[in-house]
Amino acid sequence: MDAKEETKPQIDDAFWDLLMSADKKDYESICGEYGITDFRGMLKKLNEKKIEREQEQEKVVERLCNLKPIELKDSGAAEFELEMALKDPTSKIFIYKDGIMIPFDADAEVKHGLKQVGKKFVFSINGVNPEDAGLYQLEVDGVKIFSTDLKLPSVDFLVKIQDVTAEEREDAVFECVVSQPLKKITWMGKNIALEQGDKFDIIVSEDMLIHTLVVKDCMLLDKGIYAAVAGLKSCSAWLIVEDPGVYFTGGLSDVTVIIGTDAELVCRLSSEECDGVWYKDGKEITATDDICIVKDGTYRKLIIKNCKEDDVGKYRCEADGRKTEAVLNVADPPRINSDDLTDFIKPVIIKSGKDAAFKLSFVGREPMKIQWYNEGEELLEDTHIKIEKSSSHSRLLLTKCQRKTTGEIKIKIKNECGTTEAITQLIVLAYPGPPSTPKIVSAFKDCINLAWSAPSNTGGTNILGYNVEKRKNGSNLWGLVNPPDEPIKEKKYAVKDVVEGIEYEFRVSAINISGAGEPSTPSEFVIARDPKKPPGKVIDLKVTDSTYTTLSLGWTKPIEEEGVQDEAKGYFVELRPAENPEWSCCNSSAIIMTSYTIMGLKSMAMYWVRVVATNEGGKGEPQELDNYIIAMPPPVRPQFTDRKIKNFMVMKAGNSTRVSFNFQASPIPTITWLKDGLPVGKHVTVSNSDTSSQLMIPSSERHDTGIYTIIVKNIVGQETSSVEIRITDDPKPPGPVELDENVAGTVTVSWTPSPDEKKDDRLHYIITKRDSVKRTWQTVADHLFNNKFTAINIMPGRQYKFRVYAKNDMGLSKPSESATWEVKRKKETFSLNLPASKDCNFETPPSFSVPLKTHNSPESYECYMSCAVTGNPRPYVTWYRNNISLNTNTNYYITNTCGVCSMVILKVGPKDSGDYTVIAENPLGRVECSTKLAVKD
Numbered sequence: 022m023d024a025k026e027e028t029k030p031q032i033d034d035a036f037w038d039l040l041m042s043a044d045k046k047d048y049e050s051i052c053g054e055y056g057i058t059d060f061r062g063m064l065k066k067l068n069e070k071k072i073e074r075e076q077e078q079e080k081v082v083e084r085l086c087n088l089k090p091i092e093l094k095d096s097g098a099a100e101f102e103l104e105m106a107l108k109d110p111t112s113k114i115f116i117y118k119d120g121i122m123i124p125f126d127a128d129a130e131v132k133h134g135l136k137q138v139g140k141k142f143v144f145s146i147n148g149v150n151p152e153d154a155g156l157y158q159l160e161v162d163g164v165k166i167f168s169t170d171l172k173l174p175s176v177d178f179l180v181k182i183q184d185v186t187a188e189e190r191e192d193a194v195f196e197c198v199v200s201q202p203l204k205k206i207t208w209m210g211k212n213i214a215l216e217q218g219d220k221f222d223i224i225v226s227e228d229m230l231i232h233t234l235v236v237k238d239c240m241l242l243d244k245g246i247y248a249a250v251a252g253l254k255s256c257s258a259w260l261i262v263e264d265p266g267v268y269f270t271g272g273l274s275d276v277t278v279i280i281g282t283d284a285e286l287v288c289r290l291s292s293e294e295c296d297g298v299w300y301k302d303g304k305e306i307t308a309t310d311d312i313c314i315v316k317d318g319t320y321r322k323l324i325i326k327n328c329k330e331d332d333v334g335k336y337r338c339e340a341d342g343r344k345t346e347a348v349l350n351v352a353d354p355p356r357i358n359s360d361d362l363t364d365f366i367k368p369v370i371i372k373s374g375k376d377a378a379f380k381l382s383f384v385g386r387e388p389m390k391i392q393w394y395n396e397g398e399e400l401l402e403d404t405h406i407k408i409e410k411s412s413s414h415s416r417l418l419l420t421k422c423q424r425k426t427t428g429e430i431k432i433k434i435k436n437e438c439g440t441t442e443a444i445t446q447l448i449v450l451a452y453p454g455p456p457s458t459p460k461i462v463s464a465f466k467d468c469i470n471l472a473w474s475a476p477s478n479t480g481g482t483n484i485l486g487y488n489v490e491k492r493k494n495g496s497n498l499w500g501l502v503n504p505p506d507e508p509i510k511e512k513k514y515a516v517k518d519v520v521e522g523i524e525y526e527f528r529v530s531a532i533n534i535s536g537a538g539e540p541s542t543p544s545e546f547v548i549a550r551d552p553k554k555p556p557g558k559v560i561d562l563k564v565t566d567s568t569y570t571t572l573s574l575g576w577t578k579p580i581e582e583e584g585v586q587d588e589a590k591g592y593f594v595e596l597r598p599a600e601n602p603e604w605s606c607c608n609s610s611a612i613i614m615t616s617y618t619i620m621g622l623k624s625m626a627m628y629w630v631r632v633v634a635t636n637e638g639g640k641g642e643p644q645e646l647d648n649y650i651i652a653m654p655p656p657v658r659p660q661f662t663d664r665k666i667k668n669f670m671v672m673k674a675g676n677s678t679r680v681s682f683n684f685q686a687s688p689i690p691t692i693t694w695l696k697d698g699l700p701v702g703k704h705v706t707v708s709n710s711d712t713s714s715q716l717m718i719p720s721s722e723r724h725d726t727g728i729y730t731i732i733v734k735n736i737v738g739q740e741t742s743s744v745e746i747r748i749t750d751d752p753k754p755p756g757p758v759e760l761d762e763n764v765a766g767t768v769t770v771s772w773t774p775s776p777d778e779k780k781d782d783r784l785h786y787i788i789t790k791r792d793s794v795k796r797t798w799q800t801v802a803d804h805l806f807n808n809k810f811t812a813i814n815i816m817p818g819r820q821y822k823f824r825v826y827a828k829n830d831m832g833l834s835k836p837s838e839s840a841t842w843e844v845k846r847k848k849e850t851f852s853l854n855l856p857a858s859k860d861c862n863f864e865t866p867p868s869f870s871v872p873l874k875t876h877n878s879p880e881s882y883e884c885y886m887s888c889a890v891t892g893n894p895r896p897y898v899t900w901y902r903n904n905i906s907l908n909t910n911t912n913y914y915i916t917n918t919c920g921v922c923s924m925v926i927l928k929v930g931p932k933d934s935g936d937y938t939v940i941a942e943n944p945l946g947r948v949e950c951s952t953k954l955a956v957k958d
Contacts, residue, residue, distance in 0.1 A: 074165060081161045083108050084140075091157060091169040093149065098204075100145040101157070101169050111677065112162045116144060119155040148204045149173065151252040163675050173252075176201045181256035182234075182249055188265035193236040195258060197249045202229035207250040209257075210236075236260060267292045267340060270319070273347030278328050279438075280353045286323040288338050288345050297321035300337040325349070353386035354439030368446040369430075370481070372535065377422055377447055381432055382414040389436045391415045395447075396428035424451030427481070453531040453538035454478030456487065461547045462513070464637075466521035469547055472513040473529050482533045489514050494524040494546055508532050519549040553638035556589035557582070562632055562644050565616070568654050569624040569689075569711075575616045579634050579641065586641065589634035594619065599627035599649055611635050622652035625688060651688075659686035659733040659740040662712075667744055671830040674750040678718040682731050682742060685712060690735040697727045721748045723780060751834065752777050752784055752827040755808075758839040760823065763811070764870055764889050766919060768821065768842055771809045775827035775834065782879055782957070784829045788812075789836075793820040804883040811871070811887065813921050818846035866946030867892035870920075873939060873952035878929045880956055887923040888939055888950055896941035898922050903935045929956050 052063055078085060084106040091101040116123050116135065125133040125144070134145045146153055151173055159167045180198035187193040199206065208215040208223060215234065217223045222235035236243055239262045248257035271289035278284040290297065299306040299314060306323070308314045315322040321340070325332050328351045337346045357365075361381045369377050379393075391410050393400045400406050400417070407418040415434075419426060427449045433442050457474035464470070475484060486508025490499040502516050503509050519525060525547060530540040557579040566573035574594065581588050591611025595604045596619060607619050622628065631645040662683045672678045684690075692714045694701045701707070706717045714733070718725050730743040756773025763769050770788060778784050788802040788810055802810050815821065820843045824836035871889035878884040890896055898917050900907040907913045907924070914925040922941075926933055934956045940949045 077164045078166060081108055081112055081164050082106065082166065085166065087141075088167055091171045093173075098145055098147045099149050099153070099171055100143055101167075102141060102143040103159075103167055104140050105142055105161075105166065106140050107161065109162075109677075114142075115160045117158040117160065118153075120158075146171075150205075151176070174201050175253075176203065176251045177254055178249070178251065178256050182247065182258040184259045184261065186261040186263065187236075187239045188263050188268075189239060189241060190265065190268065190270070191239055193239050193243075193260050193262075195234040195236075195247055195249070195260075196231065197256060198231055199251050203232070203251060204229055206232050208234045209248040209250060211245045265291075267295045268343050269338075269340070269345045272345035273336065273338060275348045275350070277350040277352050280329065280351050281327060284325045284328050284332070284349055284351075286325075286336055286338075286347060286349065288321050290319050290321060290340055292341075293319050295340045297338045297340045299323050300339070302334045303337075306336075352438035353436075355383050355385035355389055355434035355436055355441045357434070357441060357443055358382040358384075362443055365443055366445050368448055370448045370450070371422055373424055373449055373451045374421055375449075377419045377426075377449075378416065379430055379432070379445065380414065380416040381443060383434055383441075384413065385434070386436050386438055387412055389434055392433045392435075393417045394429075394431040394433065395426065397431075419447070422447070422449045424449050424480075448481050450481040450533070450535055452535050453480040453484060453533045455539045455541040456512075456529045456531050458542045459489075459527050459529050459544040461544060464547045464549065464552065466550050467517060467519065469516045469519055469525065469527075469549060470513070471516060471527055471529075471544070473541065475512060476531045476538065479531075480533045480535060480538065482535070485532045485534065486510050487512070487514075487532065488530045488537055489516065489527060490530075490540065491516060491518075491525050491527050492543070494526070499528070502527075521549050524548045553587040553636055554585060555587070555639040556634040556636050556641040557586040558642050558644040559589075559592065559615075559632045559634055560644075562646060564646070564650060566618075567650070567652065569652055570620065570622050572619045572622060572628070572630065572650060572652065573616070574619070574630065574632065576632055576644070578615060587636055587638055589641070590636040591634075592617070593633045593635060593640070595631050595633060595643065597629040598623075599629065604631070624652055626652050628652065653689075654687040656735075656737045657685060657687040658738040659684055659690050659735060661733075661740060661742055666742055669745045669747070671747045671749065672721055673831060674722055674748050675720055678721040678725070678746060678748070679715060680717075680729060680744055680746070681713060681715045682733075683713045684733050684740070686733060686735050686737075686740075688735050690733045690739075693732040693734070695730045695732070696725075698730070701729070721746075723748050723750075747783070747830055749781055749783075749829050749831050750777075751831050752781070752829045754834040755786065755825045755827055755837045758823060758825050758837050760839050760842045762815075762844070764920070766815050767811050767813050767889075767921065768815050768823075769809060769811045770823050770825065770839065772825045772837060774808055777827065777829070781829050783882075784827055785882070787826040787828055787833070789824045789826070791822050791824075792816075798824065802885075805885065806878060806882065807874075807876075811889075811921065813918055815842075815844065817844040819843065863893055864945055865891070865893050867896035867941040867943055867948045869939075869941070869948060869950045872950045873937065875952050876954045878926075878954065878956055880929060880931065880958060882929055884926040884929045884933070884954065885923065886925075886937065886952070886954075887921060890917075890920050890922055890939075890941045892941065892943050892945070894943045894945075895920075896943045899940045900924055901938040901940065902933075904938070929954075931956055 082105055085103065087102070087104045089102045091099055093099050114135065116125055116133065123133055125131070125135045132147055134147070136143050144157070144159065154171050154173045156168060156170050158165055177200045178197055179200050182195040182197045185193045185195060204225065215221050215223070220237055222237065224233040224235065232249065234247065234249070239260070241262050241264070244260050244262040246257050247260055248255055268291050269288055270291050273286055273288045276284055276286060288297070296316065306312060306314070311326045313324040315324065321338055323336065323338070330351055333349060333351050335346060335348050337344055358381070365379065365381055369379070371377050389412070393408060400408065402408055405420045407420070409416040415432065417430070417432070427447060429444060430447050431442060431444045433440065454476040456476045459471045459473045462470040462472050471489065489502040489509060491502055492499045502514070502518060516527065526543040526545070528540040528543045530537045532538070559579055560577040562574065562576040564572065565575045579586065579589050591613055592615070593611060594607040594617045596607055597604045608617070619630070627649045629645065629649050631643040633643045634641040662685055666682070670678070670680065689711055692707070692709050694705070694707055694716055696702070701716070704718065706719065708715045708717070714731060716729060726746060726748045728743050728745050730741055733740050753776045755775045758770060758772045761769045761771070775784060786805040787800060788805065789798045790801045790812060791798045801812055812823070820841050822841055823839040826836050827834040868891055869888055870891050873886060873888045876884055876886060890898060900913070900915055908915060912926070914927065916923050922939060934954055936951060936953055938949055938951045940947065
């Protein structure tokens with residue numbers, strides 16, 4: 022073999038994918054790369070491939086349009102897009118590069134992304150590198166949908182990196198220019214890939230053409246060869262690091278100090294021996310009483326004491342020809358007088374309606390901005406606010422203060438050098454707030470006892486006492502119970518000024534140094550009478566309904582018994598979980614109705630329930646249910662609620678398979694799925710709810726074929742249902758078809774079995790025929806489970822063709838077609854010779870030219886038996902099963918055409934198994950032929 026031929030690319034699926042994704046103008050160049058010279062033949066084959074691809078796509082996609090090939094973006098990313106409507110929204114989408122599946126995510130920050138907006142799908146590749154070139158394919162449930170080729174332009178260095186010389190502790194910069202925009206190139210140092218960090222800065226220009234490497238703070242160890250790599254191209258250069266001698270390892274920094282404080286300027290040298298010389302605004306500085314020059318190891322310090330405005334300027338330190346500079350600024354921010362501040366921060370306490378004054382003095386550079394705040398809101402001058410300001414002090418006067426003015430008072434002083442603040446508190450005393458609503462502790466015919474809580478707002482001072490008022494039901498007048506000048510000291514009081522049988526309500530007001538505040542809200546109405554007796558137990562407590570979260574109760578009112586138990590005025594329902602010893606009340610106030618529904622129960626939890634009757638005399642004894650209650654609906658035996666339950670499903674291999682059952686049951690049942698009597702495999706997903714269960718096989722295969730059974734079970738009972746799932750695929754066509762003539766006027770058609778015959782016991786064959794006269798294809802046999810069939814009525818002089826199809830639950834295969842069959846019509850010269858007259862006898866006894874064959878047939882399928890009989894006179898043929906005649910049995914379709922005797926059993930069952938016999942007889946004799954039929958389960 023020629024070496025050149027050995028390196029030719031292989032013509033496979035990848036070639037056709039590449040061709041389908043290319044423009045027509047590129048077809049010839051692609052074919053040339055693959056060594057294809059038959060361009061027309063290739064185009065014909067390509068069209069066939071496209072039709073096959075479209076037929077496959079129609080199985081998973083309803084609509085496919087706007088397919089845009091992959092292209093590079095200015096951002097350094099690449100993307101392609103298409104619009105696609107999926108038949109099944111849950112179909113799985115896969116991306117392949119050069120035949121290898123690649124992971125992707127909707128997150129745009131990952132390497133490969135696939136975003137969906139409606140029916141639009143956009144696939145992206147971020148940070149494209151030379152390795153990303155190749156053929157990209159999108160598949161849906163294993164069906165190829167779109168292919169596109171990513172080709173990257175070759176990259177070269179327009180400007181290569183150059184040698185760099187840097188002194189120790191300086192930065193070194195390498196820079197190159199590439200011919201194509203690249204988001205990133207690889208930088209190497211001493212054959213090691215470099216990354217962004219404390220030592221290296223890797224910079225890319227906005228147009229992604231200029232790439233820069235910065236080696237920071239160079240040391241002698243950093244010298245060596247550095248390289249830039251872009252795809253297959255690279256360039257390199259040397260970094261030379263020189264010893265700089267004495268230098269500043271730490272320079273001066275700008276300093277700002279407050280006027281009157283000390284300033285310190287510090288720098289650091291690489292050597293302890295070298296002295297530093299200091300300058301201010303270009304003039305050398307020497308040590309004085311106010312200036313100290315310090316040498317501390319490698320540190321050089323300049324200390325300026327008690328800084329003044331004159332000390333502002335630019336300072337420089339020089340050593341061994343090197344220098345470092347900084348600016349000293351002297352600030353004069355606002356500063357508050359300390360004595361004033363001590364007085365200012367003390368809280369100011371005044372009564373409501375009085376004036377409050379605040380004053381501070383300060384110093385600092387002018388101009389200064391002065392602002393006053395109350396609870397964070399700036400105060401501006403108005404009728405009750407007066408503000409005085411000067412360069413050295415400010416005063417705030419608040420007149421006729423109200424309770425709402427209470428809070429934080431803040432002054433803020435600001436100039437160009439800084440800001441200072443001071444905070445104090447203003448407390449304004451208003452009247453106290455209302456106490457709590459008075460509670461009726463007890464009631465009698467001559468006394469009603471009250472109790473209450475102190476107000477949350479005391480007005481800023483202590484509470485001195487309380488006033489209590491009463492009002493009759495129906496009256497608008499409130500009357501003071503206690504004497505006006507004798508406030509009640511405690512938070513309780515016994516009201517004795519009452520009349521038996523009259524209904525009253527009460528309210529309370531608090532008193533502080535400012536006086537009495539607002540009254541509380543009125544108490545509930547109470548009648549001045551002796552207490553009633555608590556009611557008895559409720560009668561006939563029972564559960565009227567229940568769910569997983571609710572429980573409905575009903576009961577009868579307790580019996581009244583004078584002097585023992587009075588009438589019930591309301592009821593409390595109490596609940597206790599089985600594991601908790603504490604009872605909790607379900608209703609905050611007594612209910613009047615004799616029924617109640619408890620909400621928010623925990624499903625299947627156990628609870629104790631009781632009901633307590635109540636009236637003005639208090640609560641009666643509780644009445645409990647005899648047993649605990651389980652939070653669940655009334656027990657219901659599991660039963661399926663689907664109107665029609667599927668018991669047989671056929672699915673194509675590779676597709677997902679789903680089976681759902683709806684049911685009702687109480688309590689919630691346990692659900693079990695079995696396949697052929699055994700637990701389902703781990704690849705099968707089962708999703709359950711309270712009323713349904715779904716079994717899903719994500720990508721079904723032939724081995725998933727079987728009978729799937731669901732068992733729904735609870736404490737009441739169980740229910741089962743089964744469905745037969747058959748996983749199959751489009752059948753593969755039979756093998757070559759051969760024709761043979763065993764009996765004149767017939768043709769025996771035989772063929773090699775389809776490869777799927779052993780995998781699929783429901784696969785059978787269909788035979789069609791076309792002759793040169795009718796020129797249409799006609800079905801001559803169906804539901805054949807063997808690989809041979811004899812066609813009759815074959816006419817001499819006509820040309821025949823036969824097609825054999827394999828068929829299963831998914832449909833028909835492609836046909837396997839026979840060669841042309843023709844029996845030549847013999848044309849002989851007619852001659853008449855009249856021999857001597859003698860008697861001729863053409864009679865022959867019966868005989869079988871083609872005997873019966875043994876048959877094995879699946880249950881519920883058709884079975885076809887045939888044989889060929891000769892004889893003159895024409896024999897009479899009788900069919901028998903187990904020695905019983907079948908000729909008059911309508912379950913069997915029996916024909917005799919030109920000596921070909923056939924019998925069809927339309928739907929085979931176990932009763933059809935047995936021995937079958939054909940007896941042919943005429944006056945000259947009798948013959949028989951037998952076979953067996955075995956029916957498979």
